[in-house]
Amino acid sequence: MEKNLFTRIPNHIGIIPDGNRRWAESNNYEKQQGYEHGIMPGFELYELMLQLGVKEATFYGFTMDNTKRTSVQTKAFVKACVDAVEILANRDANLLVIGNENSTVFPKQLIKYVNKRVHFGHGLININFLVNYDWQWDLNHAYRSNNEEQKKIDLYASIASCDISRVDLIIRWGGRRRLSGFLPIQSVYSDFYVVEDYWPDFNKDQFYEALRWYQTSDVTLGG
Template sequence: MALFKIKNEETKTVSQLKIPRHVAIIMDGNGRWAKQRFMPRVAGHKAGMKTVKKVAIAASDLGIEVLTLYAFSTENWSRPNDEVNFLMQLPIDFFNDFVPELIKNNIRVEVMGDVAGLPKGTQDAVQRAIEQTAQGTGMILNFALNYGGQTEIVAAAKLLAQQVASGDLAAEEIDANRFASALQTSPLGDLATPDLMIRTSGELRLSNFLPYQSAYAELYFTNVLWPEYSGEDLIEAITSYTKRDRRFGGLNDESEKQ
C-alpha cells in the first residue's frame, strides 16, 4: 500500500482514509494566482488547466468514483470578452491533449450544464471527449460547463410542471426522488450527490454550484489557489472528511440515542 504525507500529521496509508464516492470542486483562484505573478488572468486559467489533469489522475488513483469540476458558470459570461473567449478555447485544448491519458486511466468524461449555449468548437470538443472515453469503467470526470444551480432547479420545476399539465405525472407523485430525476446529475444515479465539496482560494461560498445536490455534502475550504492545488491537498481534504461524522439529521452513536 502506497504511503503519503498529510501536512502536519504522521505518514498514513490510503487504507486509513474514508474515500468519498463523489467529490465536487469549485476551482477558484486562477486570476489571483496570475495577479500575484504580474501575469494576465488567462495565464492563471492555463495553469489551472494543468492542475485539472494532475488532480483528476490523483482522484482516480484514490478510488473516487465521480469528480465534478465547476469549470464555467452561467455568471462567467459577464467577464471581459477576451477572457471568456480564452475560457471557451480551454476545453478544446484540454481534451485534445488529455483524452489519451484519460483513456489510459479508464476515466470517462461527462458534462453537465447548458452545453448548447457554448460556441460550436467547444461543443464539438466536449462531444468528442465524451464519445472517445465512453468505454471507461473507472472514475467519471464530470465537468460543469455553462452551469448554474438555480437555473437547473428552475428547469427541473418546469419539466415536472409540464409533465403534470400533460397528464403524464400527478402532482402528488412529485417527491425528492422524482425531483432529483429531473436534474442534470440524474444520469449519475446513486452518485448524483457529492459527499465532499471543496472550494479553493479561501472564498467561503458555493457560488450557485450544485445547491440542491449538495444539501448534505461535507464542505471543505482551503486557501490554496487552484493552480497550486495538488494531489496532496486533495488528500488533506479527504483526511478532514474521514474524521467527520455524517449523521444526515439523525444520530449515529448509540450513546447519543440514549
Template sequence: MSWIKEGELNLLEKISASILKAGPMPKHVAFIMDGNRRFARRKNMERQEGHMQGFDKLAETLRWCKHLNIQEVTVYAFSIENFKRTKDEVEGLMELAKQKFERLLEERENLEKHGVCIRVLGDLNLLPLDLQRLIAKAVLATRAHNKCFLNVCFAYTSRYEMTNAVREMAWGVEQGLIQASDVSEALLSQCLYSNNSPNPDLLIRTSGEVRLSDFLLWQTSHTCLVFQSVLWPEYSFWNLCEAILQYQVNHKSIQNARDVHREHQKLLQLEADRTCALSAEHLQRHGNGKPADAGRRQEALSHYVARRQERVRHFLEALTTKRDSFFTDLCDGGLA
C-alpha cells in the same frame, strides 16, 4: 496537457494514501477550482495563462483521485455568471475549452483504457456552436465507459439547474407522462443535470472563499464542505489529503444526516401516495363507493404506487431520450 496525467505517486504519497484508505473514503468529490486569476496576477502573467495552469492542475488532481480510489469528480469549470466577465476573458475561456475538448477527442484510446466517462452539465445552448459540437462528441465518445466519471459543470449554476428540472417536470405533466401529484423532491433530483451521479461526499473550494457560488446547492445538503486558502493552480496532493481527513472526521455525522433524510423522504412519499390512493375518486374505482376496509385500503395503495412508479419510469425514459437526442443532433448523426 493531457486530461489524464500518467504517473505513480512517490513513496511518501503512497504511504499516506494507504493510511487514508484505511478509513472511510469519499467516492465522489466536487471542486470549485478558484484562484486562477489571482494566481496569474501574483505571478505577473496573463489571465489566460492562469486558466491554462488551472486546467493542468485539474489533470494532476484527477491522477491523485485515481490513486485514492475516488471514482467520481465534479468540477465547476464555467459559471453562467462568468459570461459577465470581460469579452476578451470570456472568448479566451471558450477558446481554451475548445482546445481541451479537441485534445480529449484525440485521447479517446487513453480514456477508454482508464474507463473515463466525461459528462458536461449545464445549458450548452449558451455556448458557441462549435464548442457545443465538440462537447457533444466528447460526451458520446465516452458515455459507455464506467470505471470513473468526470462531470464538468460548464455554463452552469445550481439555481438554473433546479429551474430547468422544474421545467422538465412541467413538460412531463403537459405531455401526459406524469401527473402533478407525481412531482416530489425525489423526482426533481432525477431531473437535475446530475441525475446519473450520487451526491458528492466531499466538496472542496480553493482560494480562501467560503461560499458555494451557486454550485451544486441541491446536491450538497449532506456533503462535507472544505474551504482551503491555497489558490487552485498551487493545489497539492497534501491539500487533497487534508480535505479527505476532514471528511473522515465528519463522516459519521454526515452519514447519519443522510440516513435520517432518506427515511424522511420515504415517509413523505408514503403519505403522499396514501393520500392520492385513498382519494374519493380512487376509492370509487377500486371500492365501488363503499367505505374502505383496511384490506381494500392497502390494495388501493399498492395499486396506486405501482401505477405512479410506472408513470415516473416512462417519464424518465422519455427525458433521457430527449437529452440524448440533443447530443446526437449536435454531432450531425455521428462522431466522425
C-alpha cells in the same frame, strides 16, 4: 498503496478550482492567462483520485454568470475547458458534461458530451464537467419537463444534472468559503473543505489534508 493512507474515501468529490485570475496577477501574468495554468492541476488531481479509488468527481468549469466577464477572459476559460476535455479523451474516464448548450458561448467541441456519459479508455472514474452551468437553469429544468408525475414524486430526478450523484466532499481552492451555485441539490449534505492556495498552485498535500479532514467527519445525511 496510497489507498491505505485513508480509512474512508469519499465516493464523489466536487472540485471548485477557484483563484486562477488572482494567481495570474500575483505571478505577473494577465488575468486571463491564469486559466491555462489550471488545466494540469486537474490531471494531477485526476491521477490521485484514480489511485485512491474515488468513483466520481465533478469539476466546476464555468457558469453562465462567468461569461459576463470580459471577452478575453471568457475566451480563455472556454478554451481551457475544451483543452482539458481533449486531454481527458486520451485517459480512462467516463465524461458527462452538464450545462446550457443552447448558447453561443457553449463550445461546439463539447456538444457531443452533453447530457450523455461518454466512455474514454478503461473508464476508471466518472468525471462530470459543469460547462456554461447555472444553478437556476439546472433546477428550472424540472419545470420545463413534461413528465408531471415524476416531478411530483422526485425533484432530484427532474433537474438537468439528475445524472450527477450526491456529492460527499466539496473542495474549493482559492480561500472563498461559499458554494457559488455549485450543484445546490447534490450539495445539501456535502462536507465543505477550503484550500487557501489558488488552484494553479495545486499540490498533493492540499488534497490529502482535505481527505484527512473528511475522514474525521461523521455522515448523518440530515438524520
